[in-house]
Amino acid sequence: xxxxxxxxLLTVFAATLFGSAPxxxxxxxxxxxxxxxxxxxxxxxxxxxxxxxTDVNRFNRLLKPANQRNLxxxxxxxxxxxxxxxxxxxxxxxxxxxxxxxxxxxxVNWVKALEDRAINPRWDRVDANAAPVVMDLNIVREVKGSxxxxxxxxxxxxxxxxxxxxxxxxxxxxxxxxxxxMAAILLGQKCGVCxxxxxFPVSECRLCHSxxxxxxxxxxxx
Amino acid sequence: MKQVxxxxxxxxxxxxxxFAVVAITLWTPSDSRAEYGDIVxxxxxxxxxxRPAIFPxxxxxxxxxxxVCHADLGFQFKAGGNEITMLKIIDGQxxxxxxxxxxxxxxxxxxxxHSGKPNTPTQVHESTIQKLAVPVGQGGSKK
Numbered sequence: 267x268x269x270x271x272x273x274x275l276l277t278v279f280a281a282t283l284f285g286s287a288p289x290x291x292x293x294x295x296x297x298x299x300x301x302x303x304x305x306x307x308x309x310x311x312x313x314x315x316x317x318x319x320t321d322v323n324r325f326n327r328l329l330k331p332a333n334q335r336n337l338x339x340x341x342x343x344x345x346x347x348x349x350x351x352x353x354x355x356x357x358x359x360x361x362x363x364x365x366x367x368x369x370x371x372x373x374v375n376w377v378k379a380l381e382d383r384a385i386n387p388r389w390d391r392v393d394a395n396a397a398p399v400v401m402d403l404n405i406v407r408e409v410k411g412s413x414x415x416x417x418x419x420x421x422x423x424x425x426x427x428x429x430x431x432x433x434x435x436x437x438x439x440x441x442x443x444x445x446x447x448m449a450a451i452l453l454g455q456k457c458g459v460c461x462x463x464x465x466f467p468v469s470e471c472r473l474c475h476s477x478x479x480x481x482x483x484x485x486x487x488x
Numbered sequence: 489m490k491q492v493x494x495x496x497x498x499x500x501x502x503x504x505x506x507f508a509v510v511a512i513t514l515w516t517p518s519d520s521r522a523e524y525g526d527i528v529x530x531x532x533x534x535x536x537x538x539r540p541a542i543f544p545x546x547x548x549x550x551x552x553x554x555x556v557c558h559a560d561l562g563f564q565f566k567a568g569g570n571e572i573t574m575l576k577i578i579d580g581q582x583x584x585x586x587x588x589x590x591x592x593x594x595x596x597x598x599x600x601x602h603s604g605k606p607n608t609p610t611q612v613h614e615s616t617i618q619k620l621a622v623p624v625g626q627g628g629s630k631k
Binding site: 330358371372389426463 | 522523525539542544545560565586597600602604605613615617619
């Protein structure tokens with residue numbers, strides 16, 4: 267009799283924890299798979315549950331599963347599911363359905379969304395017809411080593427931002443006057459003020475490192 | 489072959505324990521599943537007994553360019569760096585420049601902004617620092 271108590275306790279404990287498991291399962295089922303990897307990942311979860319002994323050797327130890335992307339506020343881990351406000355908020359996927367997709371960040375290609383006029387965000391708080399002053403000026407930054415050179419395009423930025431958002435606080439407006447490195451970007455400085463926070467994340471190397479080096483000369487840097 | 493009853497029970501207990509461990513391991517990474525660019529603002533809210541405020545960038549950037557908030561309205565590029573309070577909001581600053589019943593629904597909809605889990609620190613969701621597999625600094629929370 268006394269021996270049964272720990273067993274029961276454990277079962278109850280596990281059951282309580284598993285109360286949260288349907289949420290996980292629902293992540294997989296609750297939304298249409300946006301990309302192929304999403305279909306592969308949910309399979310990993312039941313497998314882990316069926317063979318718990320192998321869990322320490324699960325396939326992805328550090329990579330977060332694809333089925334945890336663009337979750338509705340109720341399941342996203344920062345909104346309080348117990349608040350009535352949370353239930354009234356818009357789930358991101360329903361907004362993104364009509365927008366061009368990308369591989370990272372919100373998984374929306376915001377540049378293309380703007381180009382295609384899939385969205386038309388205001389340039390002014392109240393005037394829906396105000397238009398940005400777009401400046402088409404590319405700045406090429408030569409990169410030491412094997413990575414392609416960086417092309418910084420003013421065009422895509424001035425569609426969204428004001429000159430004063432970058433000049434002079436983040437960048438002195440003079441070609442080559444700024445020291446930029448990947449280390450700084452990863453720490454959230456320079457390009458990393460926005461990229462890796464709100465604009466597309468640092469994982470999209472090719473979007474910035476977009477210019478093929480012309481040969482061995484370029485490799486010597488400045 | 490019949491087993492001694494308590495062996496079965498212990499075994500069942502162990503299975504339950506294993507399941508519990510698996511459930512916990514599956515559950516813990518849940519922390520940063522929020523939408524990229526979601527900002528939790530919690531300088532004062534917790535202390536004042538309100539849920540932290542959550543600002544969704546994705547939702548607002550469909551409607552406004554960055555310039556409107558970050559140049560015209562003066563929001564600095566720093567989560568929690570603007571010292572937003574309700575007094576400033578009802579006086580038409582920060583969120584209050586729009587959430588005034590004219591451009592967008594007004595301040596009495598407390599729960600729409602104050603929708604965060606209590607005790608969630610000020611942070612930018614899915615930021616580079618949060619996403620690094622090996623946490624740097626204060627374990628992913630900014631500021």
